[in-house]
Amino acid sequence: MAKVLLVDDDVELVEMLRDYLMQEAFEVIVAHDGEAALCLMRQERPPIVVLDTMLPRLSGIEVLRRIREEGEMPVLMLTARGSDIDRVVGLELGADDYVAKPCSARELVARLRAILRHSAIGKALSPASPPLEVGRLTLWPAQRRAEWAGRALALTCTEFNIL
Incomplete structure (x- = not known):
């Protein structure tokens, strides 16, 4: 619930x-x-x-x-x-x-x-899968989580989708 x-x-x-x-x-x-x-x-x-x-x-x-x-x-x-x-x-x-x-x-x-x-807050995180890395950007698509140079990015759902 x-x-x-x-x-x-x-x-x-x-x-x-x-x-x-x-x-x-x-x-x-x-x-x-x-x-x-x-x-x-x-x-x-x-x-x-x-x-x-x-x-x-x-x-x-x-x-x-x-x-x-x-x-x-x-x-x-x-x-x-x-x-x-x-x-x-x-x-x-x-x-x-x-x-x-x-x-x-x-x-x-x-x-x-x-x-x-689509929110990491609103769902249990999916089983770990390898992150996608492009330069200093790291993405965990299943968790809808992103980091830039090791720092978490606070993204809206729309921003994450665009990224």
């Missing part, structure tokens, strides 16, 4: 999504503002966060920025702001995926599972 931190100030939407995610074998923790989200993230260390951009007390963009400062936790942005510019900004700031509201709960679950499948 994967744990998900669901962050949105729309109480009705959160209840609906929480019920659906729980039926799909996710453990769901909920925050309705940015500050509470950061506190829960630090306490619970969920393998993935679903984050709205427009939140009280601390914006979703600021929450995303702070999550990225602290580590590699995957983040799926779920927001009413669905323009191309909003999506590009969210992805460039480090979101692993960006879904515009309204979306189906089924699509959200599929995207969460896809991110977790």
Whole structure:
């Protein structure tokens, strides 16, 4: 059972999504503002966060920025702001995926599972296989892990796929 931190100030939407995610074998923790989200993230260390951009007390963009400062936790942005510019900004700031509201709960679950499948945080690491080495770059594709000159690279799923 994967744990998900669901962050949105729309109480009705959160209840609906929480019920659906729980039926799909996710453990769901909920925050309705940015500050509470950061506190829960630090306490619970969920393998993935679903984050709205427009939140009280601390914006979703600021929450995303702070999550990225602290580590590699995957983040799926779920927001009413669905323009191309909003999506590009969210992805460039480090979101692993960006879904515009309204979306189906089924699509959200599929995207969460896809991110977790490709995340070293969200899956048990595969049996060891030899790394790929090109110059100072070392890749472990099964673990979706990369190093440059012996230092770990914090890459989003998209960045790793491009690499």
